[in-house]
Amino acid sequence: MKALGTLFIAVLLAVVAALVFIYSGGYNVAANVPHAAATQTLLGIVMKNSVRAHARDIAVPELSPQMARAGAGHFREHCAQCHGAPGVKRSDIGQGMTPEPPDLAKKAQDWSSGELFWIVRNGIKMTGMPAWSPSHSDEEIWQTVAFVVRLPRMSASEYQDMAALGLAHEDEHERHDHDH
Template identity: 40%
Template structure:
């Protein structure tokens, strides 16, 4: 290797390190100055939306249980419907049912699960219900609900994309409430 090539390699490495240090300094200035607007009335930048969505999908896929989910029964879907209507409908809506007006002011906007649930595997839906999603308003139901209740909700959410408004309205009157137990 010639002397010229050694200097070029060292210069390139120093430039890369310098860029990383500069990016870190800009990041710290942004954090400490409050330069990033966290208001829910202002959307993220295109890059911010992409980064958040990509991180969300990859994080959930890498952490979701890999065991086969239980076979979903109509009884599980029905039990999950009651839980969903009590705990989830106000943010996510349902077939033919809009989310609550106040949920329209959330950013990121809660996905309408009649469409969005089709993009998740049952194990991923279960993980989301169990652990929640930071800085999104999606709570972790694992600490307050048993595994059975979470799988019931998963069964119901998995069925949402193909459900009609009539079917949706007919479900969930079995006495389930938001504490994860029958009453």
Template identity: 45%
Template sequence: MKQWLIPVTVFAGIAAVGVAYIYAGIYDIAADKPHWPITTKILETLRQRSIEIRAADIEVPELETPRLVLQGAGEYAAMCRGCHLAPGAEESAIRLGLYPKPPDLSEVRIDPKLAFWVIKHGIKMTGMPAWGRSHDDDTLWAIVAFIRKLPEMTPQEYQDITAKAQAGEETTHMGTPGNAQDGHTH
């Protein structure tokens, strides 16, 4: 018997079982049922490493300018708050239905390179859209500038800056100045 026959047979058997498993519909894909722990670990590692590799060479611009942070506040209020919350905000209806649940950006700090890449390109099979299809890089960097400040804000500071941003028409939501409403756009 040839040495290659055993590994090829084992591989073919595993592939056949995998195909049968997929077509049998055994795995519950419902968003209200969590993945198996091993599936979660694999998907989280895949997501994390994929983003890290692709974001590694991104050059971060100056993010501390008040105008950029203010613009980002309006964009965040219009496009991100429903899923990623705000200081003092309760769970939103959309967040309760998402799996995996998006991070609460009022409580976590995210590397600016990683945040920019995710905002621009989105993440497949999650609720995170690719905002780079409808927004320029300057607008996306404004959002990054704002989310860097978000964890240190009080609920009142959040309300003040987003009200100021929306009143001053600092947003370019979907390419139209001043069109930042509290609607959910994805």
């Protein structure tokens, strides 16, 4: 019985200490101050496991070169500012984010295509990664994924060429939508 009482007091003290910490404002949430290593590790584990669990049953279509070309313009316009690209540094916005957005030319291969789709479609809370599903169709998101999976093998000149083709494709698509 004494052990149970001691355990209760220890839990109560831990809860009180957590509440004091939470309400004290002691944790610095400034974007220019990195998370503590333990916090970054814990958040990374939670994020990876959540994405993998939620993406597990996603059926991945064939990610054709045509899809990748269509996704290249979207990536250039909406993703490269934060993630950078082959031969392209992150913009001021991307450089000021915490956690730092991953360089997808180096990190895309860490995720399956289904996981990348889930991330682009749903976003990641508290990272600056928005959910693109409110403004983009699943087809457009798959096009972006088709492009992203090719980034690790892409040179800077290949990126520039493909992104220019992708922007031309987006402009043509927008003109077609406005005509109808």
